[in-house]
Amino acid sequence: MSRHDTGTKSFSFERVLWEIQRAFYSFKNSPVLALLLMQAAAFIFVQAKGAGKIYLDMIGILLGITLLSWFFTSVIHGNKKIVIYTLLLLTVGTMLQCIFREEQVLKNPQYYETHNPAASLQFQYILGFVMALVAAFLYLNCKNLSSTKALKKLNLSSVKVCRMFFYFSLFLSVITLALAKSVGNVRNWITIGGVSLQTTEFIKFLYVFIAVGLLGTKENPDKENIRAFYIVTFIEVLFLALQSEFGTMLLILMLFLTFIFLFIPDIRYFIGTVLVMAAGSLGLSVIGMQLTKWKAAGVFLGTNKIAQIFLSNYNKIANRFIYWLHPEKDALGLGYQLLKAKESIVLGGWFGTSSVTELPVKTSDLVYPALIQRCGMVFALLVFIVFIMMWLEGVQLFVRKQDRYHRAVGAGFVFMLFDQTLIIIAGSTGLCPLTGITLPFISSGGSSLMISFMIVGLIVAVSSNVKWKGTLEDEEEQDKFFKENAVTAKCHTYLRHLNDHFPRKSFRAAAGRVRRSGQKEESGEGKGV
Structure with missing residues (x-):
């Protein structure tokens, strides 16, 4: 018995050494060497912008993330193209954020005499990469995401785990409404022990697993799970509306339609949902206009507390459309961001400019116009093409994957990254109303960057040879998402x-x-x- 155990451990240790050796040999015919050279050559461009010193502080972490990501992906036999696309985006984001920090140093040199301008970015990269490894490791080895034998021993099921995720997302929404301070009429940040967290980033991350648990465990989801999926989405959207977080709300709705289209076989659900959403949007617009008239006339229906809450959110959404079409109507107020974004795009041209326009929230919401201004439209288009290639690779992963559960996880996170990219690029360039979400791996922000790292870690884990099965047989699970209480x-x-x-x-x-x-x-x- 002991000999058998020793042999097993010896085999496992030899297998690990063999995998590491194979990963080293894979360097010869891989694009990772070219990527490392590009990251080193990027110093020349950043140095020309005056931020070479800050980039030198970041390049060691960037090279380390590149090498470790490649080794990890090689060991688990994951999709290397997605890793390469992610590292390309991360390199561009590092260059741009170093330039931003150099601009901050020039504005406030006294503060940065005693502080490292790259310290916060270094911490974000290390934390994000560690969390990506943790997420991938848990997904590969933890079977608590599906109804397996281990779950049955713990008296759990995929629906119960899904319900736990839902309750935790509700808890995050409630404490955000209770504790968050309004920043730009949006309440999505809470501060715990001096650390700021954007709770909506975690909510959208959990939403994918909730959707997968309800629609991705069976080939034909039953009506009970479909009904629960609709109710869960409605509750999540309602809380996001109360927080005035319309960017994340739009992203959730796009993911909602994606899951209905891909994982509910009956196309009538998708068509009916689109029609109901269109009719609901039209109805809410009519109600908002009527309540506005009643409020102006002093009628009680337009002046009570519930009507005031509804009108507050209605006016925020309506103003986004009004000042998207005519930002010059309030050039120093609601239309200021979009006008400055358009000015940056015009100044940047095809190859960038040295003259810098001061952009509000340039490191996050308006990072794409800032990228165009400093690097040019050609560079920005290449970044968008990388996002498209990453999405296409994710779609191929969805098509090739056999297990429905893993297909749903991969598709959910791939579409989340791409939908988020479309929303922020279209909004910041004037193609649609501006929303306050970030561009993955390009924008700064600890919570957003960490979640983006974790998403890619899970996509790579899904693309590998996952040992556990997520799809259930029809008779395996009878648990309901919404259970009756005593009353x-x-x-x-x-x-x-x-x-x-x-x-x-x-x-x-x-x-x-x-x-x-x-x-x-x-x-x-x-x-x-």
Whole structure:
């Protein structure tokens, strides 16, 4: 017995050494060497912008992330193209954020005499990469995401785990509404122990696993899970609307339609949902305009507390559309960001400019116009093409993957990254109303960058040879997402009792008797009755 154990451990240790050796040999025919040279050559460009010193502080971490990512992906046999695309985007983001920090140093040299301008970015990269490794490791080895034998021993199921994720996302939404301070009329940041967290980033991350748990565990999701998916999405969107977080709300709705289209076989669900959403948007617009008129007239229906909350959110969304079409109407207020973004794009041209326009939130919301201004439209288009190639590779992963659960996880996170990219690029360039979300791996922000790292880590893990099966058989799981509590159970029992004992007639039998009696009267048999 002990010999067998020793042999197993020896085999595992030799296998690890062999995998590491194979990863080293894979360098010969891989683009990672070219990527490392590009990261080193990027110093010349950043130095020309005056931020060479800050980039030197970052290049060691960037090279380390590149090498470790390649080795990890080689060991687990993951998709290397997605890793290369991610590292390209991360390199561009590092260059741009170093330039931004140099601009901050020039504005406030006294502060940075005692502080390292790259310190916060270094911490974000290290934390994000570590969390990506943790997420990938847990997904590859932890079977608690699906109803397996381990889950049954723990008296858990995929629906129960999914319900835990949902309750945790609700908890995050509630504490955000209770503790967050309004920043630009948006409440999505909380501060714990001096550390700021953007809770909506975690909510959108959890939403994918909730959707996968409800629609991705069976080939044909039952109506109970589909109904729960609709209810969960409605509740999540409602809380995001209360926080005025319309960028994340739009992203959730796009993911909602994506899951319905890909993982509910009946196309009528998708068509019906789109029609209902369009009708609902139109109805809310009509209600908002009518309440605005009643408020101006002093009618109670337009001045009570509920109407005020609705009108506050309605006006925020309406203003986004108004000042998207006509930003010059409020050039120093609501239209200021979009006007400055357009000015940056015009100044940047095709190859960038040295003249810098001061952009609000240039490191996050308006990072794409800032990229165009400093590096040019050609460079920005190449970045967008990398996002498209990354999405296409993710779609191929979705097509090739056999297990439905892993397909759903991969598709959910791939579409999340791409949808988020479309929303922020279209909004910051004036193609749609501006929303306050970040561009993955290009924008700064600890919470956003960490979640982006974790998403890519999970996509790479899904693309590898995952050992556990996520798809369930139809008879494996009977648990319901929304369970009846004691009060609703008693109400349903009482209603069923009334239904069973309520005296009612059989209309079909009565109709048959009337029809037969009519036939008898016509034949003369029923005249004496």
